[in-house]
Amino acid sequence: MENTKGFCLLEDTSDLRDELSVIRHHLHQNPELAYKEFQTSDFVAQKLEAWGYKLTRGLGGTGMVASLTAGTGTRAVAVRADMDALPIAEETGLPYASCNAGLMHACGHDGHTTMVLGAARHLARTRAFNGTVHLVFQPAEEIGADSGAKRMIEDGLFERFPCEAIFGLHNHPGYPTGTFMFRSGPFMAASDTVNITVHGRGGHAARPHLAVDPVVIGAALVGALQTVVARSIDPMQTAVVTVGAFNAGHAANVIPESARLQISVRSFDATVRQQLETRIRALAEAHASGYGAKIDIDYVPGYPVVINSVAETELALEVARELVGEERVVNNFGPIAGSEDFAYYLQQKPGCFLRLGNGEGAPMLHNASYDFNDDNLTVGAAYWTRLVERFLAR
Structure with a gap:
């Protein structure tokens, strides 16, 4: 795609593919349940500190926020990744299958975390943004009640790390890899x-x-x-x-x-x-x-409805179109009966939660044969990078 204003392109993160695959496979091999993401949190923190981020740990238990400022801008934006796994015995037969019996990353949180780490890596080495980015690494999305998002907010997430909007995504088996799906208003149940x-x-x-x-x-x-x-x-x-x-x-x-x-x-x-x-x-x-x-x-009572704000969804949609082209973007995607604790963030801040195709014919989420598609890693890294650059350039 044309890049007249210098924002991140797909090819700008392609050199990170091998590094991100290694990170994702490590996370996949070492799954941890809600509020027990101790090794995961340590591993993610080591990467972020090495790349120059200011790190604040212990929010919501094992959660953390990594902050980076560039330029003279005073605006801030947040991007969230979830880190926890599920109590499912893996049946993929992969060489990097879970080493923790009865636990696996059957929902792709290993991939979500790795994509945000990929963006963190690229944002740190280019610093082509003007303002502050807060990367939120959250525990306990899968727990269903008293979740990581709720606890991080109670621990002062938005008071301690002010931002104008927050964004997040979930992979979506059944749609082609690298396809982005959006919906304004009520999106997930x-x-x-x-x-x-x-x-x-x-x-x-x-x-x-x-x-x-x-x-x-x-x-x-x-x-x-x-x-x-x-x-x-x-x-x-x-x-x-x-x-x-x-x-x-x-x-x-x-x-x-x-x-x-x-x-x-x-x-x-x-x-x-x-x-x-x-x-x-x-x-x-x-x-x-x-x-x-x-x-x-x-x-x-469990998670509230995920309600995407109009302006932030439109920006997120524009960024996807610029990055991957109109043919790989679905607007007004149908409501999803699954739930997400990202809803708690959207009760506090405007933002957008979107979906990213994980492959046609791929095993469904929460299935013992599921695996996150590594082809999405550099796509997600480029997307989050460009979104941060575009948001802070407005």
Whole structure:
């Protein structure tokens, strides 16, 4: 692409491919769970310090912010990478597969971290920007509640590192590598978890009339919950209610005392989110009561809706078009029912969370065969570099 103003091009980071691949493979081999990213944090910190960044560690536990100033500009921008892995046993067979049994980078956070490190490397060696960049390396995105973003904000992230906007991305299997996807407004869903325990009365399988069977009640409730979205939510709105776990009993000839359901609830609108909670609670309580059982409901609020601001999304979109061309950019990409704690940042600051294709036919996220595509490493490094340069040049 034409580069009349000297902003970063794809070829400007191509010499970093081997270095970034080594970094990414190291991170992939050494996955760590939420708030336990000790080796990951140390490894990332060593790289950043060697490149001349001012480093502040310990935000949100194992999180850190790397800051660099160039020129005389007084403006600042932030870019975020997540660092944690998942409790999944890897089945890729790769030479750099996880060395930590039962843990793997099945969501690509190793790649997200490496792309931001690539940008850090290039920004430090060129310093072709005018102002301050804060690179936010965050723990515990996968935890679902009380996440790294929330804790970093509570630790004074934006007071200690003022910025005008914050940006982040997630890889997206199913789209060609190096393809960027954007959407203004609500982009990724709010996610809540509901734990329902049905308390019946245990007994002998041969005498069910003397018991209150929580298995039957729980099974009927699973079916009833499917009506929440179908019959209680406006069809023009998007919502999901999924029963992901149903646990009860240990023997064929014993009616257990209780059954437990675990439910994932997704939505894109605050009113709909409240409607879902109200309806799920009422339905579960009435259902159990109708069978003569008691019920406990633990409704756990998760991440808010990811809502991208218009101006920052338009800038991020322009940068992608300039970098990779119109044919590799998708605007108005459809809403995604997955959730992201980047939403907490966007409640505090304007910004944009975008998606980057990880390859057509690639294994899905959170799959034991998943792997981040190394072809994205220099693309992501160039993108973040150019975004910082463009934002601070405005």
